[in-house]
Amino acid sequence: MTHSWSLLRELLFPSVSEVAVVRVEPAGSVVRVEARSTANDAECPGCGAWSSRVHGSYLRFPADLPSSGRRVVLALRVRRFACPDRSCPRRTFVEQIEGLTRRHGQSTERLRSSVAAVGLALAGRAGERMVQLLGLRGSRSTLLRRVMELPDQPVGAPTAIGVDDFALRKGHVYGTVIIDAITHRVLDLLPERDAATLGPWLADQPQVEVICRDRASAYAEAADMAAPQAWQVADRYHLWRNLTQAVERTVLDHRSCLHSLPVIESEPEPQWETPVLADSGADEDEKPAPSGRMADRRSAHHALVHELLEHGMSMREVARHLGWSRNTVRRYAHAARWQDMMKDRRPQTSKLDPFKPFLARRWEETGGKITGRVLFEEITARGYRGGLTLLAQWKRQALTAPDSVPPPPPPPSVRQVTGWLTRHPAGLTLDEEVQRKAILAHCPELDTAAGLVTSFAEMLTRLEGERLTEWITDAMTSSLPGISTFAVGLNSDYDAVHAGLTTHWNSGPVEGTVNRIKMLKRQMYGRAGFDLLRKRVLLAS
Incomplete structure (x- = not known):
């Protein structure tokens, strides 16, 4: 017994x-x-x-x-x-x-710890529902109290840290998150993002040797004052983001070149020598050629894969070069034409279909001199129950006046041109490559900007920081307002930028922590005070 x-x-x-x-x-x-x-x-x-x-x-x-x-x-x-x-x-x-x-x-200690664990994972309302399902005892306020009662984990003695800001209230209030750059553990959350808040924290950690940060001057000032022994590293992601913004200002300053571009004729589609079965070719010729963004992307990808294969690369090498899966590359390689990569889609019906013959006849009778409002009133009297927007869209696509001249294509936007200059060439479609070449040939300033972007990208991806001084000199003498200003900023923060372009330290783990903080804020909507948010971030990590 x-x-x-x-x-x-x-x-x-x-x-x-x-x-x-x-x-x-x-x-x-x-x-x-x-x-x-x-x-x-x-x-x-x-x-x-x-x-x-x-x-x-x-x-x-x-x-x-x-x-x-x-x-x-x-x-x-x-x-x-x-x-x-x-x-x-x-x-x-x-x-x-x-x-x-x-x-x-x-309550017993084990019940308190169980409720606290649920509160850490799910916060108040969601945690309360989970507690009820588990047969535990505790309201949403009890869960949050249990979380606040938990002790903070010791910071330890980190030698490399990452620092970045996060939004407590986007556009108004920002805080600072500090992580261990080696273990990726969150060390602390600070309520402000200025030097006066970060400086005392750094002063209490004299063993810190590496500080990964963005380009914010407040963090640089705090590191200079409170941790002069630390090696500051400017994050490469923020460097590229700042360069993209500088290129956008440069393109905006030369947007007059975009409005005076000559008309660009699309290049004919390359003909591949892949054999096609004779009995299936007749059926394919009867089908209309696919069109739209998806068709353009399929055509460009098909051409790119076959071009790389013709240069002697294997499917595995093509997949590694493009960042695709081998199954995707295999499908493009085995497709005789890019049209074979398009799925058959049945045309969608609309409320306007029964009235399209009447609309086409009225358009021919009036010689295109009838307005969309009059056509809308006429088909409404005949039973049309759709909207005017549907009619206007179909009218622009299907009906053209006999003597009308097609309008010239609109010039590319500043955002589009910025993307063509800063994206990897392998990610551009054939049409984008043609337009990019035409813009660079028409505007020598943007051609200079494209050369500087390419040079900086090579320096950033290959960690060739020894070329930084030469690049800054070329950028400052290029007379491009946005890029010259960016180069001046690099020169003022030269040591941190040079370290970011020569070492493997980066702020990637800090950006991932900021994403997790956003998730926790959404869980705690309405009750996300800084103290509670700090407790959850520190203990949940």
């Missing part, structure tokens, strides 16, 4: 040693467990003296974890001891069972 009670204690209280199970009484969906302490003495919380003189005992009913889906009612008998020190203000005190109870606690 003694062995059975000992085994039962190990099942019900595996992490508590000084407790004995007296009785277990199941009653429907409730299990009543009676237990008591087995300690011989207890420590007075007032003076620290140990006492073995029992003054009395009583029952406590702390909430506990459920067992096998049943609610557990724990009846714990605790004793009140008399303090042996006559000078102690406490005459008597109640024993606390380590790992099970605490003073004035209404």
